Amino acid sequence: MKVVKFGGSSLADGPQFEKVIQIMTSDPERRVIVTSAPGKRHEGDIKVTDLLIEYAKLTIKHADTSDIFDQIFSRYQAIGDYFNLTEDDLAPIWMALNQLPAQDYPDDGYLMAAFKAHGERLNARLMATVMNHQNIKARFVDPKEAGIIVTDEPNNATVLPETYANLAELSYQDELLVFPGFFGFTPAGQIATFSRGGSDITGAIVARGLGADLYENFTDVDAIYAANPKIVDHPMAIHRMTYREMRELSYAGFSVFHDEAIIPAIEGQVPINVKNTNRPDLPGTLIVPEKNFQPDQTITGVASSTRFAALYLHRYLLNKEVGFTLKLLQVLKKYNVSYEHMPSGIDDLTVIFDKTQFGDDTVKKMCHDIREALHPDTLEWIDDYAIIMVVGEGMKNKIGVIEHIVQPLVKRNVGVHMINQGASRISIMLGTRRADANKAVQGIYDEFFSNEPVENRS
């Protein structure tokens, strides 16, 4: 049995819906579909999730919402019209959107989550209705009914373990199940969404929970490439890779698959196949367990991300001081801030953060408290920061890989602020200035993916 997730671009309009239905009905193993909200139909278009965020913001401000409401409903209506659905068929979607501002929410965070979640919730309902009109047996399954229970972080939730026992109880026979992606319910019964791009996570949870043999993830590219195709022209496709390679690469910028979506797949040992909705016959990329995996090249991919910032701290004899890091972590805890990495030297320490977690003046207040608590000789907040991640199971047993990573950066005059290699030895992370990130990716890509093997180069 296969669980199949379609991204926003695959469900953006009527013709895309048609391709999705064709894909679902062409293979009897495809029993469960997980939908995103309608995405961009063309460059410059706006995703329904972003329209819903605007709808939520205007509602919070008690401003006029009629224009944004029309924009959102028209996206569903256009899909309905393409399949000749009636006004009555679309009435539940209109009603649900219309009633969103009138519901009770514990706070604005939960209001935002409920609005956002309706992008996928209504799209899944619409998909089930369209399928039924075509005499395909299909049933919408709400995460409430399925028991997808998540932590009470309204816009950044993670799944709770009882979800899997609940999903195992779900009964279905000869009908397709249509799940909305992106959200679940907290133990108190409120809607909470995963982080952006989180429909991939729902797909993986459902695949694990229902014991799928394969999790197919359909998107708008033929495969996962060795570098972001927006940075490198026509990069090489990756045919097979391991779960942990994918997790590191998606964490560091391969937005094609959400890094947190790997975890349920690993737990359930469900292989993932990333494929193109527009060219479904192509093999795509297969993501598999590490066991018995034979890498056929040194590196699998190179990713970059500019969502990071770094805090640099310097004080002599830092290495001798008991409790320095503890005091630092206490300040981070006070501001409910997590850190990503903490490379250190004898007298200095760099802390790398995911910037997306900071509110407007958190950084200023947090740095003030760190100064008070630690009295560093130097404290520098480095906002101009990018992370480059070079990943490959094939790196593990090779000597001199770092030389081939650094050489192209030197040639391109890219300064490296930090180098970090994890204990798994399948990834090397470099810190550069933001403006240098694309140059670094291009250089490393050329070095490893030009025709001549790395071993033969001088």
Ligand SMILES: Nc1ncnc2c1ncn2[C@@H]1O[C@H](COP(=O)(O)OP(=O)(O)O)[C@@H](O)[C@H]1O
């Ligand atoms: N290494 C990569 N390989 C393929 N696509 C990538 C890579 N890195 C970034 N992307 C981008 O990811 C996009 C697909 O992800 P996303 O827009 O989230 O899809 P969906 O809406 O189907 O979930 C591609 O169009 C591509 O621009």
Ligand SMILES: N[C@@H](CC(=O)OP(=O)(O)O)C(=O)O
């Ligand atoms: N619609 C949500 C969740 C999602 O996964 O979307 P997509 O499949 O289009 O990346 C978002 O935009 O964040």
